[in-house]
Amino acid sequence: MAERLQTERPHQTERPMIEIRNVTRSYGSFKALDDASLTIKEGEFFSLLGPSGCGKTTLLRMIAGFDNPTSGLISVDGQSMEGIPANRRPTNMVFQSYAIFPHLNVEQNVAYGLKRLRLERSEEKRRVEEALAQVSLTGLGKRLATELSGGQRQRVALARALVMRPKVLLLDEPLSALDKKLREQMQVELRRLQQAVGITFVLVTHDQYEALAMSDRIAVMFGGRIAQVASPKEIYQRPVNRQVADFLGGMNFVKAEIVEEDSASLVLDTLGFGRVKTDKPRAFVRNGGAATLGIRPERLRVLWDNATAKFEVAGKVVERHYFGEITHLIVEIPGLEKPLSVTETNDFGADDIPVGTSIRLAYDPEALVAMAD
Numbered sequence: 001m002a003e004r005l006q007t008e009r010p011h012q013t014e015r016p017m018i019e020i021r022n023v024t025r026s027y028g029s030f031k032a033l034d035d036a037s038l039t040i041k042e043g044e045f046f047s048l049l050g051p052s053g054c055g056k057t058t059l060l061r062m063i064a065g066f067d068n069p070t071s072g073l074i075s076v077d078g079q080s081m082e083g084i085p086a087n088r089r090p091t092n093m094v095f096q097s098y099a100i101f102p103h104l105n106v107e108q109n110v111a112y113g114l115k116r117l118r119l120e121r122s123e124e125k126r127r128v129e130e131a132l133a134q135v136s137l138t139g140l141g142k143r144l145a146t147e148l149s150g151g152q153r154q155r156v157a158l159a160r161a162l163v164m165r166p167k168v169l170l171l172d173e174p175l176s177a178l179d180k181k182l183r184e185q186m187q188v189e190l191r192r193l194q195q196a197v198g199i200t201f202v203l204v205t206h207d208q209y210e211a212l213a214m215s216d217r218i219a220v221m222f223g224g225r226i227a228q229v230a231s232p233k234e235i236y237q238r239p240v241n242r243q244v245a246d247f248l249g250g251m252n253f254v255k256a257e258i259v260e261e262d263s264a265s266l267v268l269d270t271l272g273f274g275r276v277k278t279d280k281p282r283a284f285v286r287n288g289g290a291a292t293l294g295i296r297p298e299r300l301r302v303l304w305d306n307a308t309a310k311f312e313v314a315g316k317v318v319e320r321h322y323f324g325e326i327t328h329l330i331v332e333i334p335g336l337e338k339p340l341s342v343t344e345t346n347d348f349g350a351d352d353i354p355v356g357t358s359i360r361l362a363y364d365p366e367a368l369v370a371m372a373d
C-alpha cells in the first residue's frame with residue numbers, strides 16, 4: 001500500500017511550498033479574509049473550498065500577486081512575496097474564463113509567455129510540444145483557438161501556464177464553464193496531470209465534489225475564515241462543525257447532551273440514538289453541555305425482513321424520492337425533532353418501500369460524528 005501511494009504521489013514532500021501567516025485583506029471595515037494561516041506542501045493538490053464570497057479568490061489572488069494582504073505574510077518556496085510583482089513570482093494562474101487569444105493558434109498561445117525568456121527557437125518549440133503533450137493536445141498546435149471545444153480551450157490555458165514551469169499553479173474555478181460530463185472528465189485529467197508534472201496545484205472551487213475528487217487536502221472557508229483544513233476523507237467524515245458538514249453534502253443532525261468528556265472521546269445522550277461514545281474532534285470547543293451528533297444519510301442502512309444489527313433505530317417512512325441508482329427515504333424516528341434522511345442503493349428494492357412502512361435502520365457507531373454546535 002505504501003509503495004502504491006508513493007508511485008501515485010511521487011512529488012509530494014513535507015516541505016512547505018506556500019506559507020500563509022495571519023493574512024487579512026480588508027476593504028474598509030469589511031474583512032474579505034480574516035487572519036488566515038495555512039501551509040501548503042510541495043507537490044500537493046490543495047483546494048480552497050467555500051460558498052460564494054467566502055474569500056477564496058481573494059486568497060488565491062494574493063498568492064499570485066494580483067492583490068496584497070492588508071496584514072500578514074505570504075511566502076512561496078521559502079521566499080517572502082512582499083513587494084514581489086505577479087510576473088516575478090514562481091506562480092502561474094489559470095483563469096475561469098480561459099483568457100486565450102482568439103487570433104493566435106494553439107502553439108502561439110502556448111508560446112506567448114515564453115517570448116520574454118528569449119529561448120532558442122528549438123528549445124521554445126520543444127517546450128511548447130511538451131506542454132501540449134501534457135494536456136493531450138499533440139497535433140492540434142496549428143488550430144485557431146476559435147476552432148476548439150470548451151474542454152480543448154481549457155487545456156490550452158493549462159498548457160500556457162505549464163510551459164512556464166511554475167513551482168505553483170493557481171487555478172480559479174477552471175472547470176466551472178464546462179458542462180457536467182466534461183467537467184467530471186477534466187477533474188480526472190487534471191488530477192492525473194498534477195501527479196505527472198508534480199507541481200503544487202492550488203484550486204479555488206465552490207463545488208464540494210470537485211474538491212473531494214481531486215485534492216490531497218482541502219481548506220473549507222466561510223466568511224473570510226478558514227474553518228477546517230484536512231484530507232477529503234477527514235473533511236467529509238469528521239467535519240468540525242455543522243457548517244462544514246452541511247456544505248460537504250447531506251448530514252443528519254441530532255441534538256445531544258454531553259455526559260462524559262475526556263481528551264479523546266465524548267459520551268453523548270441523544271433521544272433517537274440513545275447513549276453513544278464518539279471520538280472527540282480535534283477542534284472541539286465545548287459550548288456548555290449541548291452538542292450535535294451527525295450521521296451521513298448513506299451510513300444508515302435499511303434492515304430487511306428479520307435482519308438485526310447491533311446498532312439500529314426504528315421509524316416510519318414518510319417520504320420516498322427516486323434517483324435512478326439510489327433512493328432517498330425520509331424516516332421519522334420517535335423522539336427526534338427532525339426525520340432522518342437515508343440514502344439507500346436500489347439493489348434490494350428501496351425504491352419500492354411504500355410510504356408509511358415501519359422500518360429499522362442499522363448504523364455503525366464509527367459513522368457518528370460529534371460536533372460542538
Ligand SMILES: Nc1ncnc2c1ncn2[C@@H]1O[C@H](COP(=O)(O)OP(=O)(O)OP(=O)(O)O)[C@@H](O)[C@H]1O
Pocket residue numbers: 027031032050051052053054055056057058059206
Ligand atoms: N475590490 C473589492 N472591494 C470590496 N469588496 C470586495 C472586493 N473584492 C472582493 N470583495 C469582497 O470580498 C469578499 C470575498 O470575495 P472573493 O472574491 O474572495 O469571494 P469568493 O469566495 O472567491 O467568491 P466567488 O466564488 O463568488 O468568487 C466578497 O464579499 C466580496 O464582495
